[in-house]
Amino acid sequence: MKVDIISIFPDYFAPLDLSLIGKARTTGTLNLSVHDLRTWTHDVHRTVDDSPYGGGPGMVMRPEPWGQALDAVGSPGATLVVPSPVGKPFTQAGAHELAGLDHLVFACGRYEGIDQRVIDEAADRMPVREVSLGDYVLFGGEVAVIVILEAITRLLPGVLGNADSLTEESHAAGLLEAPVYTKPVSWRDREVPDVLRSGDHGRIARWRRDQSMLRTLTRRPDMWADYPPENLDKKDRKA
Numbered sequence: 497m498k499v500d501i502i503s504i505f506p507d508y509f510a511p512l513d514l515s516l517i518g519k520a521r522t523t524g525t526l527n528l529s530v531h532d533l534r535t536w537t538h539d540v541h542r543t544v545d546d547s548p549y550g551g552g553p554g555m556v557m558r559p560e561p562w563g564q565a566l567d568a569v570g571s572p573g574a575t576l577v578v579p580s581p582v583g584k585p586f587t588q589a590g591a592h593e594l595a596g597l598d599h600l601v602f603a604c605g606r607y608e609g610i611d612q613r614v615i616d617e618a619a620d621r622m623p624v625r626e627v628s629l630g631d632y633v634l635f636g637g638e639v640a641v642i643v644i645l646e647a648i649t650r651l652l653p654g655v656l657g658n659a660d661s662l663t664e665e666s667h668a669a670g671l672l673e674a675p676v677y678t679k680p681v682s683w684r685d686r687e688v689p690d691v692l693r694s695g696d697h698g699r700i701a702r703w704r705r706d707q708s709m710l711r712t713l714t715r716r717p718d719m720w721a722d723y724p725p726e727n728l729d730k731k732d733r734k735a
C-alpha cells in the first residue's frame with residue numbers, strides 16, 4: 497500500500513518509523529512518504545493560511561498550496577482522506593475499507609480547516625473520504641492520521657504476527673474485546689479466572705464471548721443495539 501501524508505508539521509510523523517508501522521515500511525508492506533505542504537508555497541514567508549471570508553475566528557488554509565500538493569502527490573488510483581471534525585465517524589469497518597485501497601493521500605488540515613474548494617475540486621478527480629475520530633476537537637489532522645494509519649496497517653497482510661489476532665478481534669464481530677490476563681496467576685490477591693487456565697478451549701471461547709457481550713451491553717449500548725452485525729457469519733451468530 498502506498499501512503500502519502502501532506503502536513504505543515506511533517507515531524508509529527510517521526511513515530512511512524514517505530515514499532516510495527518516502522519517494520520511494515522522496512523518490509524515494503526507500507527510505502528509511506530511524508531510531505532511538507534510549504535513545499536508548494538512560493539512566497540518568502542511560505543504562507544499556508546489566510547483570514548476567513550465572511551469573518552469569524554482563526555485562519556483558513558489557502559487552496560493554492562493544497563491544489564499543487566495534491567496535483568504532485570496524487571495518482572489515478574489515489575483516494576484522498578481528510579481528517580475533519582465534520583467527517584464521517586472512523587470505525588473498524590472504515591479501516592478495513594481503506595486497507596483494501598492501493599494509494600491513500602492524507603491531507604492534514606490545521607487552523608479552522610482547509611478551504612472547502614480544495615475538497616470539492618479533489619472530489620472531481622478522485623474519491624474523497626472526510627473522516628472524524630470522534631466528537632471532540634483537535635488542533636489539526638496529524639494525530640488523526642497517525643491513529644487511522646495504525647488501524648489500517650494492522651490489517652495489512654503479514655503485519656500482525658498472529659493472523660488469529662485479526663480473525664478473533666471482537667470489534668470486527670461487533671463486540672468489545674474480552675478482558676485479558678497473563679502471568680503471574682496471582683497478583684495483589686487477584687487471581688486469573690480459572691476458566692482461562694482450564695485448557696478447555698471451547699469453554700474459554702464461550703467465556704470470552706460472554707465477557708465481550710457483557711462489556712458491550714454495559715459500556716456500549718449503541719454497539720449492542722446493532723449486534724449481531726449483518727456481516728457476521730451464521731456460525732458466529734449463536735450466543
Ligand SMILES: N#Cc1c(-c2ccc3ccn(Cc4cccnc4)c3c2)n[nH]c1N
Nearest residue numbers: 579580605606629630632633634636637640
Ligand atoms: N479527524 C478529526 C478531528 C479533528 C480535526 C481534524 C482536522 C483539523 C484541521 C483543523 N482542525 C481544528 C479545527 C477545525 C475546525 C473547527 N475547530 C477546530 C482540525 C480538527 N478534531 N476532532 C476530530 N475528531
